[in-house]
Amino acid sequence: MIRFLDIVFSFLGIVLLLPLFACLYAAVCIESRGGGFYRQKRVGKDGNEFTLYKFRSMYTGADKKGLLTVGGNDPRVTKVGAFIRKYKLDELPQLFNVLRGDMSLVGPRPEVSRYVALYTPAQRKVLEVRPGITDYASIEYFDENRLLGEAEDSDKVYIEQIMPDKIRCNMKYIENRSVREYFRVIFLTLRKITK
Numbered sequence: 422m423i424r425f426l427d428i429v430f431s432f433l434g435i436v437l438l439l440p441l442f443a444c445l446y447a448a449v450c451i452e453s454r455g456g457g458f459y460r461q462k463r464v465g466k467d468g469n470e471f472t473l474y475k476f477r478s479m480y481t482g483a484d485k486k487g488l489l490t491v492g493g494n495d496p497r498v499t500k501v502g503a504f505i506r507k508y509k510l511d512e513l514p515q516l517f518n519v520l521r522g523d524m525s526l527v528g529p530r531p532e533v534s535r536y537v538a539l540y541t542p543a544q545r546k547v548l549e550v551r552p553g554i555t556d557y558a559s560i561e562y563f564d565e566n567r568l569l570g571e572a573e574d575s576d577k578v579y580i581e582q583i584m585p586d587k588i589r590c591n592m593k594y595i596e597n598r599s600v601r602e603y604f605r606v607i608f609l610t611l612r613k614i615t616k
Contacts (some may be wrong), residue, residue, distance in 0.1 A: 427526055432521035438513060445476050445510060448587035452501045458514060461533035466551045471523040473531060474514035478502025490559055493572070506566070509614055515554045527606045528553025529591035536584060544588045546595065555610040556594055558587035563613055 435442075446457035456521040461484070462470050483497035498506065505511040518524040524531070531552035541546075562568070562583065572578040595601055 423525065423527075423598075423603055424522075425558065425565050426600070426603065427519050430526055430554065431516045432451075434516045435520065436511075438516075441510075442513065446515070447504075448501045449477050449499070451479075453480050453499050459484075459511075462533065463552070464534055464537040464548065465523055465531055466548060468545075468548050469514060470538070471518070471531075473523075474517055476505055476514060477513045478506050478511045495566070512554055521556065523551075525553045526552040527555060527594065527603045529556055529595070530559060530587070532584075536580070537579060538586075545584070547588055547591045550595055555606060556591055557606060558590035558610050560606075560613050562587060575602075 449457040455477060457477060459475045459479070460472050461472040461475075465471045479497045479502055480499060502511070515524060528551050535589060536579040537548070565583065569575040569579060569581065579586055594606060
């Protein structure tokens with residue numbers, strides 16, 4: 422049932438938001454050199470890698486200087502990028518990932534292989550379900566970039582504190598996965614964004 426809902430909602434979302442997609446793509450391209458989309462390999466269900474899509478929020482090639490975005494003063498982030506990140510608009514192209522079956526609307530946020538390699542056997546349970554656009558961890562760590570920006574060693578803080586806690590939040594959904602929880606997470610996410 423959840424896969425059916427994913428297909429219906431992602432398809433409707435893409436169709437209804439197509440004009441917004443075009444505007445955001447144009448805005449990204451006008452401000453800085455490079456395409457409007459950002460592609461990155463992430464680890465999905467059963468440990469299989471897939472290509473995740475986002476609207477590009479950094480200058481081209483900026484991810485080579487680090488995988489984590491560290492706060493509002495990160496010089497790698499463009500002005501348009503800061504805006505679309507604030508309202509999570511950069512995540513919208515992941516509706517195509519949902520439609521393809523790489524992701525679900527709700528599920529653990531997919532990580533890059535570098536961080537997945539650090540998972541304990543218990544933490545690898547998050548790889549048993551499709552990764553999602555949003556989850557309880559996304560709501561709890563809505564201001565994750567700010568937290569990392571305030572840290573002396575953002576990578577260490579992410580690996581030792583934030584990542585394990587996000588996985589703990591993910592387990593809440595995984596262990597109680599149902600259509601009701603699915604809609605609850607979507608509702609809480611929308612409420613968080615609008616606030």
